[in-house]
């Protein structure tokens with residue numbers, strides 16, 4: 001025990017106070033000297049020194065923050081895109097500022113968080129904090145396209161989870177975003193040669209397509225099987241691709257079927273214009289730039305005659321050229337290395353004019369004949385355009401179906417008639433008149449033989465072409481074959497004069 005000397009107390013307090021005052025004065029002096037000293041140091045060095053001091057003296061944080069910038073140089077950062085999609089599903093009532101948008105073709109509103117908003121996410125007992133940050137881009141250093149803002153997401157979590165977050169959580173975010181995008185996908189219609197793409201908003205679906213129901217079902221099952229068989233293709237060492245040949249007269253729905261397939265599979269459509277490609281390296285560039293899970297479309301390949309001509313023309317200038325079957329081999333080779341499903345669709349109005357090498361099995365896996373309109377096709381159109389159900393048909397439906405079965409008319413022509421008025425009575429009376437006129441025209445063109453040809457063509461074979469093939473087998477001269485081909489063209493144009501005039 002020390003006795004308390006009360007008399008000395010004030011002295012001790014006042015000396016303590018004066019010591020504290022002189023210490024504060026000293027600190028102020030040191031600080032002002034340090035400030036003066038710092039002001040003598042050039043700014044870049046000053047900030048470097050203060051960052052070093054901060055590094056040594058700032059308290060250590062238990063958190064780690066990952067920065068996900070929008071761009072990597074001039075390229076879009078795929079992680080950023082995925083996070084943007086993923087976080088849309090994590091918005092909570094705690095968020096106070098949200099952004100709303102919708103782009104053409106998008107079915108639903110898109111809601112994202114505004115700058116500086118935070119989202120808390122949980123993964124395997126790890127708490128993760130996302131924050132959306134926008135800063136002004138440096139002068140002249142705006143992003144590509146002159147963006148004035150630099151956008152990024154910051155992901156903060158406890159350091160001890162670094163490996164799990166990078167190896168598992170972020171992969172989970174990428175996968176979820178892929179699945180969400182697939183659900184929401186706005187299909188693209190890309191013109192390969194121009195390199196540009198537009199949103200595919202073709203409304204055609206398998207429901208709206210007027211075609212034989214059995215054939216429709218067969219196509220849907222074929223597509224489903226193809227999608228399921230990724231591993232199978234890998235196992236047997238084949239490129240995961242399927243080729244469809246759609247053939248039939250103009251206006252029978254070939255392009256509509258392609259759109260229906262794209263909408264069903266949620267695949268983009270890449271339209272390849274062969275007449276504007278002159279060599280393999282150009283073709284390679286175009287094909288490699290096409291997205292995965294896409295449909296590559298080459299329309300009107302019966303114009304391959306022109307390709308051959310162009311080939312001769314070109315080969316005079318250079319040695320680079322290709323034929324359609326060469327093209328298919330090339331595509332096979334190119335796509336066998338990519339692990340994604342691709343569909344290639346060729347269309348033609350004249351299957352018979354195609355190079356037989358193209359029709360060999362393995363080249364085009366499925367041949368689909370798009371026929372003139374049938375009674376069942378009409379019923380689908382009547383239901384889509386006028387809401388007439390099979391169970392409750394209009395009294396003109398029977399007559400129309402009879403006329404459609406006995407004349408050659410395309411679904412496009414029938415659809416055109418069905419659009420002419422909102423009144424079903426008016427429209428169907430108009431259609432009866434149209435079909436009668438059409439029948440008379442067809443009758444004028446054809447005698448009994450022509451009718452036979454029409455019937456056979458409806459079944460998908462072309463009698464004139466069959467004769468041509470027989471002549472070829474008998475070693476006919478090229479001149480004979482060419483004459484027969486001309487006859488086919490003549491026959492086809494005579495059998496649908498209305499279409500030729502359009």
Ligand SMILES: Nc1ncnc2c1ncn2[C@@H]1O[C@H](COP(=O)(O)OP(=O)(O)OP(=O)(O)O)[C@@H](O)[C@H]1O
Nearest residue numbers: 208209210249250251252253254255256411412415
């Ligand atoms: N089978 C069909 N089912 C429903 N609508 C059809 C069908 N065929 C044609 N149509 C209608 O006619 C229009 C033209 O058809 P589409 O472009 O699909 O024919 P196409 O066979 O591709 O013709 P082309 O050989 O001239 O390219 C379509 O937009 C659609 O409205």
Ligand SMILES: [Mg+2]
Nearest residue numbers: 254255256299
């Ligand atoms: Mg078409």
